[in-house]
Amino acid sequence: MAEATHPVELTVNGIPHTLAVPARRLLADSLRHDLGLTGTHLGCEHGVCGACTVLLDGEPVRSCLLFTVTVDGQEVTTMEGCRAADGGLGPVQRAFRECHGLQCGFCTPGFVTTVTAYLRDNPDPTAEEAREAIGGNLCRCTGYQNIVASVQRAAEILRAEARRAPRGDDRARDERGGAEAKPAPRAEAS
């Protein structure tokens, strides 16, 4: 018997999508395989490692623990949505590169999305706070030291960008919105 599918509307990185998915399809699989957004990674499929973390209406969630049908009508931001408007590295991603905060890069999307949400509410964390902020994500390569540094560096970059923006926070938010509005190359291809 063929599996029944359900229509789901969701906005991913600013782009609206309509999908028809089986009830049991995981959000992570929909993002990766239905929409081709492979920046989201699956490390454990039981919600512990955090590699699959995406932002759902701005808040970090584990996309391996959510059924796609349960996020109908919501907004999702993935690793691709954390890029700069020109498709290059976004502020948090740039900080990870500058601080050698990634090695194999598999866990990195979960860290970048988590840190993006964290810095929105905590723009100037201490090293201790930065370590706490990433406390729910596993990395097997880096020993976390350079990820902690990346969080602080990302905060620095974001604060500098906010200062450069003439209308302060509003402008910075516009820029981030702009980044989301521009589809990632792979999203276009899918």
Add this chain to the structure above:
Amino acid sequence: MTIAPARPAAPAQETTSGPFGASIPRREDLRLAAGDGRYLDDIGHQALAAAFLRSPHAHARVRDIDVSGALEVDGLVAVYTYEDLDGRVAEPLPLLIPHPSLHAPRTAYPLANGIVRHVGEPVVMVVARDRYLAEDAVDRVIVDWEPLPAVVGLPAAFEARHAVHADVPDNVAAHMVQTVGDAPAAIGAAPYTMDLTLEIERSASMPLEGKGVLARWDADDRSLRVYSSTQTSTSVRFALAAKLDLPVDRVEVVTPDVGGGFGVKIVHPWPEEVLVAWAALRLGREVKWVEDRREHFISSAHERGQLHTVKVGFDADGHILGLDVRFLHDNGAYIPYGIIVPIISSTQLLGPYKLGAYRVEFHSMYTNTVIVTPYRGAGRPHGVFVMERVMDALADRLGLDRAEVRRRNMIGPDEMPYDQGMIFQDGRPLIYDTGDFPETLRRALAMVDWSGFQAVRDAARAEGRRVGIGVAAYVEGTGVGPYEGAHVRVDTTGDVVVATGLTTQGQGHETAFAQIAAQELGVPVERVKVTTGDTRRFKYGVGTFASRAAVMSGNAVAAAAGKVRAKALRIAAQALGADLTELVLSDGEIAVRGFGPDGPRIALATVAVLANPLRYAFDEEAKRATQFAGPPSDGPPVPEGEEPGLEATGWYSPIRTTFANGAHAVIVETDPETAEIRILRYCVVHDCGRMINPMIVEGQVHGGVAQGVGGALYERMVYDPDGQLLNASFMDFLMPYASEVPHIEIDHLASPSPLNPLGVKGIGEAGLIPGHAVIASAVEDAEGFRIDRMPISPSELFDLRRRHAAGEVPPLHRSSKEGREDIG
């Protein structure tokens, strides 16, 4: 293929400028940090999905398999059992590293042939439209099992009341003895002797990305392309060609971005690699399998389980006169990777020390558990744990400072090269090339303020806190052979394209190898593009393991780039009408020395054009290489001894391994009530020769230390007596989060290796190696009784405290005295 012998040349010129040695940001991060990497499951979205029915029993006979239920699943494409396998696919998987001491090697079949020998062994393969449906089908297969007695744990294996393999009744796969001098006699004659029993439990590599395979059979072209998340694409290619009976030229293996390896992905061909490729060929469809986390726990590989009994003889000054080590190594149900891990344990146990005499004997034992193959450190953490526990124990026995005892037994820098008189894992003599071990130790002690710790201890004690300090030293053989190669080409755009056979799992090879090529060719790093692990680009190679990539492929890239440089200069000399000795190559162009900015010069890109004499121009630049473009010449367009193209292949094959070394020192605090263990300081001094990119080196150390901390305090594979792995999830197998890994302080020494032209040594595993040893040393110091088993959890420490209070665990000698003579 010709391989130049390793020339013990003077190390390459020390440069103060140039990309070699610079902490430049990684090239690969432009892709990986953008979420634009291509890992195994990021490709082949249209492929059929494979899933496996795996044994729920540790040891059982398969009486019958009923697949009829699976046939009802919509989207099912195929179901395979052992009976369906044909040709060499139906044979056992290869024994990768045969050894004369491995007298009873047994390897698994790709799908169980009548008997399963560990929980997780694949029994049935299902192929369906997607993974959800494939797992539905797996759930509907019914197997009639006849459970057999399981052998779990080293004591049970050695006791051999039951056998894992019916034709190996004593469960012994291998037995090996190595001796240097007469250790039993030396111990017998020694003024002091001591016995220790030391144990390390199982852990695992546990990369965040599991294994995975994607296979495409092109029936029209009669060719197979396999993508695998492996540490060796070149060897997978040969293995698959052999298994599938295909000409090797019709098989290509590509390693995409890999989400960590740490050793587990060097094993090959995995059952799934063979079966996915076989099914793709059989079905004429693209087939993919991506390992899930539970599968990784129960069907990939573990490491570390060893039980050591040690006898040591020493004199009143703490010199070791004789050391006799016997150990049991748990190799799991099969032994495809041979006995590399226990061989490394036996040999690297010696560390930076010279002993009067040494005897080591091990038995490698079959158990009904997941196979054991190298995990970062690969036998070294166990060996170092044993030796460093011995050092602490005899220092305590004699009332000497623990660091001083180490120093007294150390090989001095004036004794290099030092021959330990044993045979190492590469079949070559265990000869240390360079290093200043006492200086490494001295720096670690200075960093942690070893001599000032008594005051710290007293202050803590006054506050009711318990702190302890520990130290451990190690030597690591890195860059084992047999060889690696590299191809370097300068494109007509001026870009430099580098390819090497070995693979990458996050070590930054795209950057480090680019730095080497850029240095040699005088071009900016940004102009160098590096490909690893793609047999379409480079067919020969060995793999990424044993901290060997920088040493092996690094030197091969340097060799190839050196040839390209020489060729570019020859062509430029002719084009500029200059003498070779007058030419300078820098910033992507070759100029004649002494003429200043307006002098004669030619861009490397133009040299690349001229290097390939053309009949047909394909663009503006190419016109310069056509037959009517230049001055007439009498000689052949491609001079004798030259080849077209500005490119070359280089090889590096060392006479033996190069040895890195290091020392770690830590301070821990143990909670007097809960027995929680907290690391207050973690200090690392290491020496990996010349560094290509210090930022990457430190990143490797950080990651290694984190895994060392995990192995010492948190990670263990817990099997019940029936062979069920009780903690096969990230919920229950405790890998360190950021909250468990301390801030790591690092100091570098750089003793160049004379064995390779770049003077480099490996760094991949170093950070992990002394982890168990140094943390045991510090916890023991804090608690005042001996720690002889790792990892140690708070509940185990709590239990040891109770037994200590009850008089069952004796105190350290130094704890029973007033004052602590140990800290000097």
